[in-house]
Amino acid sequence: MASEPTVDMASDVEKGEKPGDHLPKTSINIFSWSDIxxxxxxxxxxxxxPILSSNHGIAKAGDVVALMGPSGSGKTTLLNVLAHRTSTMKGEIQGTIMVNGRxxxxxxxxKVSTYVEQEDAMIGILTTRETVDFAARLSLPANMSKNERLHRVNELIDSFGLQRQADTIVGTPLRKGLSGGQKRRLSVASQLVTSPSIVFLDEPTSGLDSAASFEVMKYIREVAKLHHLIVIASIHQPSTTTFQLFDQLTLLSRGKTCYFGPASGVEAYFAKIGHVIPLHTNPAEFLLDLVNSDFIHGGDFAKGRLQHVHDSWTASDEHNTLEASIANCRDKDVGASSLPTVRKNPVYISYVLLHRNFIKSYRDLIAYGTRVAMYFxxxxxxxxxxxxxxxxQTSIQPFINAIFFGGAFMSFMAVAYVPSxxxxxxxxxxxxxxxxYGPLPFTIANALVGIPWLFAIALMFSIITYWLGNFHATASGFWMWVLWLFLDLLAAEGLVVLVSSIFPIFVVSLAITAFANGLWMCVGGFLVPLNTLNVFWKYVFHYIDYQAYVFQGMMVNQFKSTIWDCDKLASGYQCMYPSDLQSQGQIRGTAVLDAYNYSHSDKKVGEWIGIMFGIIIAYRLLGYGVLALKKH
Known part of the structure; x- marks a missing residue:
């Protein structure tokens, strides 16, 4: 699963071709919305x-549109409505959104758009080229040739000025990678690999200084012009130079439109309604101060000013012209809904995700490297x-304690998988x-990538502890010990995935997983014997406690075939556990199992192994179910 070779771009440069000339051009000419x-x-x-009221807008191929307004003005809500990301939005959505008039x-x-979120959700250990390439492999047709795919990947990297960083990792908490501006450019580039016609950007300059913000938007504008993309970006407070990169501006306040039109026309428009933008003033800052509603409580003049801005826009010629333009584009229907759909094979997608996860697993210390060191x-x-x-017989209890400690803490330390x-x-x-892709390929790839690592951890742990501790020294005993620890780790990782899928917040997921492991320790049958355990904890939790089956299986593995010496006294032998060997001063190991009420038949052990597989599969299926049911 080594990384694939890159494509030499020199031949294209020699032919005089521009980066991106091979990418298919957009078939979307007009994107419009009315009465949103x-x-x-x-x-x-x-x-x-109402948090949004009667918003109108229109954008043509090559336009870069800014959705601007103070905090709470509704710009992100409008962006999500335009992108049809409303599944988690609780409320009534009104209005019409049209592509090419339909x-x-x-x-x-x-089919024709992509959405770049404010947070750069990328795999930190992958390089720039790998990030774009995996995005291509997940989105482009599987029958596309490797050379053609890599050619497109390298064109995008060139278009966003990331050639020198092509083999630099994105960056992790332990390893420095790209800068903030480079990450933002990469985030956009990886979304453009399928040549979408419309790009929605949520705060693409958030957290960046003015220079980095300008750099990011400059590259986005250049790509939009080159490929005739429609870019719609929510933005908070751009600098003057960044503001000038936008073709169109939507200015919002309290969910209402204060202006829609050319960004270069704001001075003339606001001067016409009595709000002259002073010379040498950032237009964006002036407009945000003008329509900011957060600090006008009790100020009648300020409230009246904001109402005047709203009313002026509604009554303006610009507003009427905008509505007429939207109405006129309705007859320009080129059948956007009939655009081809790339059909993705779930098996192929699972393989691509597995490949990506595998690279991450051996490069990223947080994924498995830290856990290997912890378990060692x-x-x-x-x-x-x-x-x-x-x-x-004095070592019987220490052996039992060691069995409990090994199984329980192997499971507990799986919490280290939470950040990954x-x-x-x-x-x-x-x-x-x-x-x-959907939750099924993700679940399959995530489950498969951990198997070799968890087996290696179980084997490494067993080689050290089994022989140092002087456990039952047979090959079968050793490999059964490895099997139980391996099943223990598989179940523990499945629990981590399930909890993290429900609560994808680091602190919350870590706390709940730790609590669950503490619960399994309490009800497993070691700290409190099963015949003493409260019926509620016994029947509700004990029988689904994977640590309990691991403990029972490892106990049988150690005590089924071993013989223990009793203490010899002057009056005879004193044996802690009565057995048929008591007269000989020995304890048969099965007597210890009988004291715990553990069956030691091979059939019962096989049943426990089957239950463990059932629990492991159940955790994965539940994790899949959570992801499938979650709205996005």
Whole structure:
């Protein structure tokens, strides 16, 4: 699964071709919206509350449109409505959104658009080229040739000025990678690999300084002009130079439109309605101050000013011209909804995700490297604490303690997987929302990539602890010990994935997973014997506790075929567990199992193994179900 070679771009340069000339041009000429409104229920009064009201707009191929307004003005809501990302939006959505004059649907808009979120949800350990390439492999037809795909990848990297960073990783908490501006450019580039016609950007300059913001928007504008894309971006407070990069501006306040038209025309328009933008003033800052509603409570003059801006726009010639333009484009129907759909094979998508996960697993220390080091340290500690225990009855309890400690803490330390799976889930959510794949390929790839690593961890841990601790020294005993630890880790990782899928927040997921492992320790049958355990905890939790089956299986593995010496006294032998060997001063290991009420038949052990596989599969199916049911 090594990374694929790159394509030499020199031949194209020699031919005089521009980067991107081979990418298919857009078939979308006009994107428009009219009377867009969103009404929600006020939490206090329970009455309808409009958060967007009668918004209109139109954009043509090659246009870069800014949605601008103060915080809470509704620009992100409008962006989500235009992109048809309203599944989590609680409220009534009004209005019409048209592509080439035809009212569109969620399925149709996702065929021709992509959405770049404010947060850069990328795999930090992948390089720039790998990030774009995996996006291409997940979205482009599987029958596209490798050379053609890599050619498109390299064109995008060139178009966004990332040639020198092509082999630089995105960046992780442990390894420095791209700068903030480079990450933002890469985030956009990876979304453009399928040549979408419309690009929605949520705060593409958030967290960047003015220079980096200008750099990001400059590249986006150049690509939009070159490929005739329609770019619609929500933006908070651009600098003067960044503001000048936009072709069209939608200015919002309190969900209402204050202006829509050329960004270069704001000075003339606002001067006409009595709000002259002073010379040497950033137009964006002036407009945001003008329509900011957060600090006008009790100020009648300021409230009147904002109302005047709203009313002026509604009554303006520019507003009437905009509505006429939207109405006129209705007859320019070129059948956007009939655009071809790329059909993706779930098996192929699962393979691509598995390849990506595999690269991450061996490069990213957070994914498995840290866990290998943790388990190695735990193994050394356990092996030297329970060092070469004897087969005297005084060692029976230490052996039992060691079995519990090994199984329980192997499971508990799976919480180290939380940050890695949350990064994967963030990437999944972004890629799923853009229609690349669903929860099934993600679940399959995530489950498969961990198998060799978890087996290697179980084997490494067993090699150290089993022989240092002087457990039952047979090959069959050793491999059964490995099997139980392997099943333990598979179940623990499945639990981490399930909890993280429900609560994809690091602290919350970590806390709940740790709590669950503490619960399994309590009800497993070691700390509190099963015949003493409260019936509620016994029947509700014990029988679904995978740690309990691991403990039972490892107990049988250690005590089924071993013999233990009793203490010899002057009056005879004193044996802690009665057995048929008591007269000989020995304890048959099965007597220990009988004391715990554990069956030691091979059939019962096989049943426990079957239950473990059932729990492992159940965790994965539940994780899949959570992702399938979650709206996006």
């Amino acid at each position: 409104g969103v009404i929600v229920k006020d939490q206090k009064t329970k009455k309808p509350l 009212a569109t649907t969620t399925a149709a808009i996702r 340290g735990l193994a050394i500690m356990m092996g030297t604490v329970w060092l070469r225990l004897s087969y005297n 799976i949350i990064e994967d889930l963030h990437s999944f959510r972004k890629e799923r929302a853009n229609g690349l």
